[in-house]
Amino acid sequence: xxxxxLEVRDITKQFPGVLANDHVNLQLHKGEILALLGENGxxxxxxxxxxxxxxxxxxGEIYLxxxxxxxxxxxxxxxxxxxxxxxxxxxxxxxxxxxNIILGSEVMRNAVLLNIDAARQQVDDLSREYGLEVDPDAxxxxxPVGVQQRVEIIKALYRHAKILILDxxxxxxxxxxxxxxxxxMRRLVEQGHSIIFITHKLKEVLAVAHRIVVMRNxxxxxxxxxxxxxxxxxxxxxxxxxxxxxxxxxxAHPGEPVLDVSSLEVTDARGTKVVNNVSFQVRAGEILGxxxxxxxxxxxxxEALTGLTRIGGGRITLGGQDLSGGTPRAxxxxxxxxxxxxxxxYGMVAPYPISENLVLNQYYKAPFARGWGIRDxxxxxxxxQRLVELFDVRTPGVSTAGGSxxxxxxxxxxxxxxxxxxxSLLVAAQPTRGVDxxxxxxxxxxxxxxxxxxxxxxxxxxxxxxxxxxxxRIIVMYKGAIIGEVNAAEATREQLGLLMAGVxxxx
Amino acid sequence: METPQxxxxxxxxxxxxxxLRMPLLALLAALVVGAVVMxxxxxNPLVAYWGLLQGxxxxxxxxxxxxxxxxxxxxTGLSVAFAFKAGLFNIGASGQFLMGTIxxxxxxxxxxGLPWIIHMPLAILAGILGGALWGGIAGWLKVWKGAxxxxxxxxxxxxxxxxxxxxxxAGGTQxxxxxxxxxxxxxxxxxSQTRDVFESARIPPLLPQVFDRxxxxxxxxxxxxxxxxxxLQKTTLGFEIRTVGENPHAAQYAGIRVGRxxxxxxxxxxxxxxxxxxxxxxxxxxxxxxxxTGSVGFEGITIALLGQTHPLGVVLASFLMGSxxxxxxxxxxxxxxxxxxxxxxxALVLAFVAAPAIIHEIQRLIFRNRQSAGEEDTPTVHxxxxxxxxxxx
Numbered sequence: 092x093x094x095x096x097l098e099v100r101d102i103t104k105q106f107p108g109v110l111a112n113d114h115v116n117l118q119l120h121k122g123e124i125l126a127l128l129g130e131n132g133x134x135x136x137x138x139x140x141x142x143x144x145x146x147x148x149x150x151g152e153i154y155l156x157x158x159x160x161x162x163x164x165x166x167x168x169x170x171x172x173x174x175x176x177x178x179x180x181x182x183x184x185x186x187x188x189x190x191n192i193i194l195g196s197e198v199m200r201n202a203v204l205l206n207i208d209a210a211r212q213q214v215d216d217l218s219r220e221y222g223l224e225v226d227p228d229a230x231x232x233x234x235p236v237g238v239q240q241r242v243e244i245i246k247a248l249y250r251h252a253k254i255l256i257l258d259x260x261x262x263x264x265x266x267x268x269x270x271x272x273x274x275x276m277r278r279l280v281e282q283g284h285s286i287i288f289i290t291h292k293l294k295e296v297l298a299v300a301h302r303i304v305v306m307r308n309x310x311x312x313x314x315x316x317x318x319x320x321x322x323x324x325x326x327x328x329x330x331x332x333x334x335x336x337x338x339x340x341x342x343a344h345p346g347e348p349v350l351d352v353s354s355l356e357v358t359d360a361r362g363t364k365v366v367n368n369v370s371f372q373v374r375a376g377e378i379l380g381x382x383x384x385x386x387x388x389x390x391x392x393x394e395a396l397t398g399l400t401r402i403g404g405g406r407i408t409l410g411g412q413d414l415s416g417g418t419p420r421a422x423x424x425x426x427x428x429x430x431x432x433x434x435x436x437y438g439m440v441a442p443y444p445i446s447e448n449l450v451l452n453q454y455y456k457a458p459f460a461r462g463w464g465i466r467d468x469x470x471x472x473x474x475x476q477r478l479v480e481l482f483d484v485r486t487p488g489v490s491t492a493g494g495s496x497x498x499x500x501x502x503x504x505x506x507x508x509x510x511x512x513x514x515s516l517l518v519a520a521q522p523t524r525g526v527d528x529x530x531x532x533x534x535x536x537x538x539x540x541x542x543x544x545x546x547x548x549x550x551x552x553x554x555x556x557x558x559x560x561x562x563x564r565i566i567v568m569y570k571g572a573i574i575g576e577v578n579a580a581e582a583t584r585e586q587l588g589l590l591m592a593g594v595x596x597x598x
Numbered sequence: 599m600e601t602p603q604x605x606x607x608x609x610x611x612x613x614x615x616x617x618l619r620m621p622l623l624a625l626l627a628a629l630v631v632g633a634v635v636m637x638x639x640x641x642n643p644l645v646a647y648w649g650l651l652q653g654x655x656x657x658x659x660x661x662x663x664x665x666x667x668x669x670x671x672x673x674t675g676l677s678v679a680f681a682f683k684a685g686l687f688n689i690g691a692s693g694q695f696l697m698g699t700i701x702x703x704x705x706x707x708x709x710x711g712l713p714w715i716i717h718m719p720l721a722i723l724a725g726i727l728g729g730a731l732w733g734g735i736a737g738w739l740k741v742w743k744g745a746x747x748x749x750x751x752x753x754x755x756x757x758x759x760x761x762x763x764x765x766x767x768a769g770g771t772q773x774x775x776x777x778x779x780x781x782x783x784x785x786x787x788x789x790s791q792t793r794d795v796f797e798s799a800r801i802p803p804l805l806p807q808v809f810d811r812x813x814x815x816x817x818x819x820x821x822x823x824x825x826x827x828x829x830l831q832k833t834t835l836g837f838e839i840r841t842v843g844e845n846p847h848a849a850q851y852a853g854i855r856v857g858r859x860x861x862x863x864x865x866x867x868x869x870x871x872x873x874x875x876x877x878x879x880x881x882x883x884x885x886x887x888x889x890x891t892g893s894v895g896f897e898g899i900t901i902a903l904l905g906q907t908h909p910l911g912v913v914l915a916s917f918l919m920g921s922x923x924x925x926x927x928x929x930x931x932x933x934x935x936x937x938x939x940x941x942x943x944x945a946l947v948l949a950f951v952a953a954p955a956i957i958h959e960i961q962r963l964i965f966r967n968r969q970s971a972g973e974e975d976t977p978t979v980h981x982x983x984x985x986x987x988x989x990x991x
Contacts, residue, residue: 397851399850399851418853418855419850419851419852419853420853423853429851431851436845436847436848437847437848437850437851438848438851439845439848440841440844440845440848441844441845442844443841443844447837451841451848451851451852452851452852452853454834454837454852455834460834463833464833464834464835465832465833465834466832466833466834466837
C-alpha cells in the first residue's frame with residue numbers, strides 16, 4: 092500500500108446555515124498530485140483551510156505522516172510541512188521577490204541586520220532546483236501573475252513544505268502559463284513532494300492529476316483516475332446529474348452593425364493607457380468574444396462601453412447613436428444590457444429584495460414608477476414573479492434579499508434583469524464567474540437565445556472554453572490593444588493562447 | 599411560506615418588536631451601567647431613576663418639558679438618519695442647526711407687518727434653507743473635492759458657531775461694532791442676542807390650557823418624520839438615495855447620478871437640522887442667543903442610531919432622550935445625583951448602539967432559550983460609511 096502523507100478522517104465543519112464539510116475522508120499519497128474537484132461551495136476550500144489551520148473542524152481527525160495532529164494555525168501547518176498557495180496571493184507588492192519569500196522567517200546576520208545575500212542565494216537555489224525561474228531582485232508588482240505565483244510556491248518550499256495545497260491556481264493564468272505550472276508540479280512530485288490541486292476545471296484535472304476526488308455539497312461523492320474518466324463523467328459527478336458541457340448552437344445570421352467602436356482609448360488614474368486604440372464592430376445576431384488574460388484592458392473596455400468609466404478618446408456608436416462619453420443610463424436607454432463581471436460590486440444591492448434588484452436600472456420607468464416618482468410596488472413584484480420563473484431563480488420568494496441567494500442564483504437574477512427586457516446589445520462580462528455548472532449551462536443557452544433573437548452580443552471572458560463555445564468571432568486583447576481576430580469556427584486553443592500571451596501571429 | 603405580497607423593505611408599523619429590541623436593550627444596559635456608577639459614588643440609583651421618571655412624566659408640566667425637549671431632537675435625529683441612508687455620516691447637524699436658527703431669526707425679527715400665514719412659513723423656510731446650504735456645502739466638498747464629510751462637517755460646525763455668535767455680538771467697549779442681528783437694547787447691557795421675533799413669525803402654542811409652552815412644532819416634527827419615511831420608501835428619489843447608501847457602484851450601474859444624489863442628501867439632511875433650529879427659535883425661544891444652542895445637533899447622532907435610522911424610530915428615540923433630559927433636574931433635586939449622570943447614560947446608550955456586538959451578546963444571554971443563537975439580521979448602521987475612516991482592505 093502507498094504511503095499516506097496526509098489523511099483526514101471524518102471531518103465535519105458547520106457554518107451558520109451551511110454544513111460545509113460533512114464527514115469527509117481524504118488521503119494524499121506521497122509523490123502524488125491529487126485533484127480536489129468540485130463546484131463553488133462544494134466544501135473544497137473549507138476542507139483545505141482546515142488542513143492549513145485557518146479553520147478548526149467541529150469533529151474529525153487529521154493525520155500527518157501517520158500521526159494524529161491538531162493544526163492550530165497556518166504557522167503550525169507550515170511548521171509541520173504543509174504549505175498553501177491561495178487563490179489571492181499573499182504578497183507585499185512593492186517589495187522584492189527575496190524580501191517576500193523570507194518575510195516572517197528572515198535570515199539574520201545578527202540580532203538586528205538581515206542577511207539578504209544569504210537569503211537571495213537560497214531563493215536562487217530553490218528556483219533553480221525546481222525550475223521555478225524568477226529574478227530574486229525583481230519587485231513583485233512588476234511581475235506577471237504567473238511569476239508571482241511561482242514566488243508563492245517558492246515561499247512555501249523555502250519553509251520546507253512537503254505537502255503543497257494549490258487553491259484554484261490556474262484561474263489567473265494563460266494557457267501557456269498553465270502548462271508551465273503543470274511542469275513545475277510534476278517536477279515537485281518527482282522530488283518527493285505531494286500536491287493537492289483544488290479546481291473546478293475538468294480539462295486541467297485530466298491533464299495533470301494522478302488521482303481525482305470529487306466533492307459535492309460538503310461531502311466526497313467519488314474518486315476517479317484520469318485514465319478512466321472523461322470531462323462528461325467528471326461533470327456529472329460534480330453536479331449530480333447529466334450536464335451538457337457545450338450548448339447547442341446553430342450558425343449565426345449576422346445583420347446590421349449595432350455597436351461600432353472606433354479608436355477607443357481609456358486612461359487609468361496613473362495615466363497609463365489601459366485601452367489603446369481599440370476598434371471593432373458587433374453586428375446584430377452575432378456573438379463577438381473578447382479573449383485575454385485578466386488585466387489586459389477587458390474590464391476597462393467593458394466599463395467604457397457601458398458608461399461606467401470616462402473614455403480618453405475615440406467613438407462609441409450604438410444603434411446609430413453616438414454615445415461616446417454617455418452615462419450608464421444613456422446606454423441602458425439605447426437598449427444596451429450589461430452583465431457586469433463583478434456582480435457584488437455593480438450587479439446587485441445585496442440587502443435589497445430580489446424584486447428591487449430586478450428593477451435596479453429601470454426603477455424610474457413605467458410601470459415601476461408613476462408620475463411624480465411614486466413607486467408602484469405591486470407592479471415591481473409582478474415583474475419579479477415573472478422573471479424569477481422565466482429565468483429559474485431558485486428562491487423562496489421575491490422579497491428574499493438578493494444577497495442571500497447562492498452565487499449561481501444571484502447571477503441568474505442579474506441575467507434575468509438584463510435579458511428580461513428588449514435589448515439591441517448585450518455586454519456580458521465573465522457571465523458565469525463563480526457560478527455552478529448547472530447555472531453555466533442555463534446562462535449560456537440564454538445568451539445564445541438572445542443572439543438568435545437578433546441581439547448583438549459582446550462576450551468578455553477569461554475562460555477560454557466559454558469564449559470558444561459561444562463566440563462566432565473572437566478578438567484577443569493584450570496590454571490594452573486588440574492583438575488579433577480569429578474566426579471562432581477555426582480557432583484553436585494554442586492559437587488563442589499565443590495571442591493571449593502577446594505573441595503576434597507571424598505569417 | 600412566501601405569498602406574493604407587496605415587498606416594502608420596512609413597512610410603517612410591522613416588525614415592531616424586532617426593531618425595538620436592540621435599542622431597548624441598549625438603553626437598559628446603559629441604565630444599569632449608570633446605576634453602577636451611582637452606587638460607586640455613593641448614591642441610590644433607585645431614588646435617582648424614580649426622580650428621573652417623575653421629572654419626565656410625573657406631571658403635565660413634566661410631560662410638557664419632555665415634549666419640548668423632544669421636538670428639536672426629532673429633526674436633528676432625522677437629519678443624521680437621512681444622511682445615513684445615503685451612506686453619509688452627518689456630524690454637522692450642530693452647525694446646520696445654528697444656521698437654521700439664525701436664518702429663521704433673521705426673517706423673524708424683520709418684515710414687520712407681514713401676515714402670520716406668510717411670515718411664519720417664510721421664517722421656517724429660511725431656517726430650512728440655511729441648514730440646507732450648510733449641509734449642501736459639505737456634500738459639494740465631498741463629491742467634487744473628495745473631502746470626507748466627517749471632517750468637513752466638523753469644520754463647518756466651527757464656522758457656523760463663530761458666524762452666529764458674530765451676528766448677535768453686542769459690540770465692545772473699545773468701539774467694536776455690534777453684529778447685524780444684535781438687539782440694541784440688550785447690547786447696551788452687553789448681552790449678545792437678537793431681538794424677539796415678531797408675533798407674526800411665531801409658531802403658536804399647542805393646547806396652552808393643558809401643556810406648558812408646547813407648540814405646534816411637535817406635530818410638524820411627526821409629520822416631517824412620516825414624510826421622510828414616505829420619500830425614502832415610496833419614491834424613486836428615496837430608492838436612489840438608499841441605493842447610493844447601500845452600494846454606490848451598483849447605483850452608478852443603475853444610472854443614478856451618485857454625486858448629485860449624495861449632495862442632495864446632505865442638503866436635505868442639513869435642511870432638517872436647520873428646521874430644528876427654526877422651530878426652536880420660532881416656537882420656544884422667540885429669539886436667538888448663543889447660550890440656547892445646547893447640544894441638539896450632536897444628540898441627533900445618538901437618536902438616529904437609537905432609532906435604527908428609521909424615521910419613526912427617530913421619533914420614539916427623541917421622546918426617550920427628551921424624557922432623560924427633561925427628568926434630569928428633578929432627579930438631581932430628589933436624589934442629589936448630579937444631572938450630568940444623564941450625559942453618562944446617554945453616552946453609554948450611544949456606545950451600546952454603536953457597538954451592536956455587545957447588545958447581541960446580551961440579547962443572546964437573555965433570549966437563548968427562545969431561539970437558536972444564530973445569525974439574525976438586526977439592522978446595523980455603518981458608522982464609517984463607504985471609504986470610511988478606518989483601514990478596510
